[in-house]
Amino acid sequence: MEYYLGIAQTIGIHALLGWSAYVLLLTGQLSLAQVGFFAIGAYVSAILTTMFGFHIVPALMVGALLGGFFAMLVGFPALRVKGLMLVVATIAFTQFVSLFFFNVHWRREVDGVMAGPDSTQGFREIRFYAANGWDTLDVTLFIWLFVLLVMVGLWWLDRSRAGAVLRAVGADDLAAQSSGINLTVAKVTAMTAGGVIAGLAGGLYAHSATYVDHLTFSVLLATFAIAYPIIGGIHNVLGTLAATIFIQGILIEGLRFLGDWRNILFGLLIILVMNLKPNGIMDARTMRAIKRIFAGGKTADSK
Amino acid sequence: MLTVGDVFTSYGMIKALNGVTLSASEGEITCLLGPNGAGKTTLMFTIAGILRAQAGSIKFDGQSIERLSAAKVVEAGIALVPENRLVFPTMSVEENLEAGAFIRVAKDRAGVDDDIERMYMRFPVLKERREQMAGTLSGGEQQMLALARALMSRPRILLMDEPSVGLAPLIVEDIFQIIRDVNADGMTILLVEQNANMALSVADKFYLLEHGRVTFEGAPGELEQDEVIRRAYLGTE
Known part of the structure; x- marks a missing residue:
């Protein structure tokens, strides 16, 4: 059971990380900086809980907000670059953040023990859950509470005018501009929202x-x-979410029994999926099929 | 209504506009003809705020707009129908129309809905296809959608960049009929075209643009048709 809950936690955290990139993809921006914001959220919230005795919820909030803040800072220069150049620039950001934390040595004594990031030794003993008696199920539910919140939030965004604006920018930024959409606002907002979600995911992960x-x-x-x-x-x-479950749940965990063959099959299955479903697992067609199944179920009930 | 005064625009080192001066009067169709690379689209983008002019002035109803962002230019009442139509391909026809009304939909939901209905009356084919993805429309339908989307911002002047490009001759006739109709309803239009014959048939006034400069301005008929066509396609020299 612990094992399955562990997978559920990983899926939840990775789904959040995926959604942070999803918001940007709506505007047509491919960003590898999400892990940088994820790292900021992870370190900041862990520093707050371990070194300063914060409760996890405010610590996560601060981590998420800082993730969003840095995303906004990255967002402005990122406006100037597109496509592959944006990919390279955002990789550089992630590397920068990762190397920054590689060098952070900031320890302080809490209840007689040293706590905090220890540069090359990493950041150990992030024990908020254990110290407060949360068991694995509690933690899993806690993570999934955020997963559901973000999912509902994004679902609502997608249906709102803001979502239409983001998609318009992603579809064609020239046409979006000539419809009176402010590209800077749209792209930086998406970047910031992605940073908040990534920062939150990082805190949960740590x-x-x-x-x-x-x-x-x-x-x-x-x-x-x-x-x-x-x-x-x-x-x-x-x-x-479906892709996270597919990759983390099925490909990585589900195929563990295959040993070394897993990696080969992993790549093969991804290629296969991308060929069979070029617009994604949950494309318009799949959604229609799902709706049909549900609608079919309803008519059967009414008889 | 719209006056462009001695505008210079360049892409890095390359000068695209070398001091363009022209004006579009209220209620008229003003055409801009010229060969490829003359700077027609650059001028449209500069007016629309997508590109910045290095020098010169752009005035709309007396207000300087050359420093405004593209979004603010739309708010000022200028709508661009970009070349190659550029509809939002993965959005439905109706969503495209809503996107065009982006600047006022929050304040004036009812007005936007009315306008969408009005667009459906003017373009019945769009009504038939309201739920369809815009990318699956035919070229002519996409051009109608792009035009309708631009009208949704309730502009006072419409900039149209090569509405005929890539369309079959019969469809081009339809599109130009629509342009005449929209103009007859009082819309001021600045039209960029390569199809000189069609453009001259609707224009009240036209300009020839060559090498980033206006080389002729006048009413259709003031310059011999053959001469216009030669210069519109090939340029002088």
Whole structure:
């Protein structure tokens, strides 16, 4: 059971990370900086709980807000670059953040023990959950509470005018501009929202892993972050969740019994999915099929 | 109504506009003809605030707009129908129309809904396809949608960049009929075209743009048709 709850936690955290990239993809921006914001959220919230005795909820909020703040800062210069140049610039940001935390040594004594990030040794003993007697189920539910909140929030955004604006910018920024949409506002807002979600995910990650170091925040993780919304499709928010479950739940955990063959099959399955579902797992067609099943169920009930 | 005074715009080192001066009067269709690379689209983008002029003035109803952002230019009452139509392909026809009314939809929901209905009356084919993805429309339908979307911002002047490009001759006739109709309802139009014959058939006044400069201005008929066409396609020299 613990094992499955652990997977559920990973899926929840990765889905949040995927959604942080999803918001940007709506505006047509491909960002590998999400892991940088994730790292900021992780370190900041863990510093607050371990070194300053914060409760986890305000600590997560501060981490998320700082993630959003840095995303906004990255957002302005990022407006000037597009496509591959944006990818490179955002990789640089993630590397910068990761190397920054690699060098942070800031320890302080709390209840007779030293706590805080210890540069190359990483940041150990992020023990808020254990210290407060939360068991694995509590933690999993706590994470999924945020997953649901963000999912509902994004679902609502997608349906609102703001979502239409973001999609318009993503579809064609020239046409969006000539419709009176302010590109700067739209893109920086999306960047900031993505940073908030990534920062939140980072805080949740640090506390459930209890240990983070700079290697956690790799370009590989950044690639996963954009892979979820791309494989899931940006037709709607469920795609990212479906892709996270597919990759983390099925490909990584479900195929563990295959040993070394897993990695080969992993790549193969991703290629297969991208060919069969070029617009994502949850594309318009899948959604129609799902709606049909539900509608079919209803008519059967009414008989 | 719209006056462009001695405008210079460049892309890095390359000068695209070398002091363009022209004006569009209220209620008229003003055409801008010229060969490829003459700077027609650059001028449209500069007026629309997408590109910045290095020098010169752009006045709309006496108000200077050359420093305004693209979004503010739309608010001032200028709408651009970009070249190649550029509808939002993954959004439905109706969503495209709503996007065009972006600047006022929060304040005036009812007015926007009325305008959408009005667009459906003017363009019945869009009504038939209201739920359809804009990317799946035919070229002519996309051009109508792009035009309708621009009208949704309730502009006082419409900038149209090559509405005929890539369309079959019969469809081009339709589009120009629509342009005449929109103008007959009082809309001021600045039209960029390569199709000189069609453009001259609707224009009240036209300009020839060559190498980033206006080389002729007058009413259709003031310059011999053959001469216009030669210079519109090939330029002088």
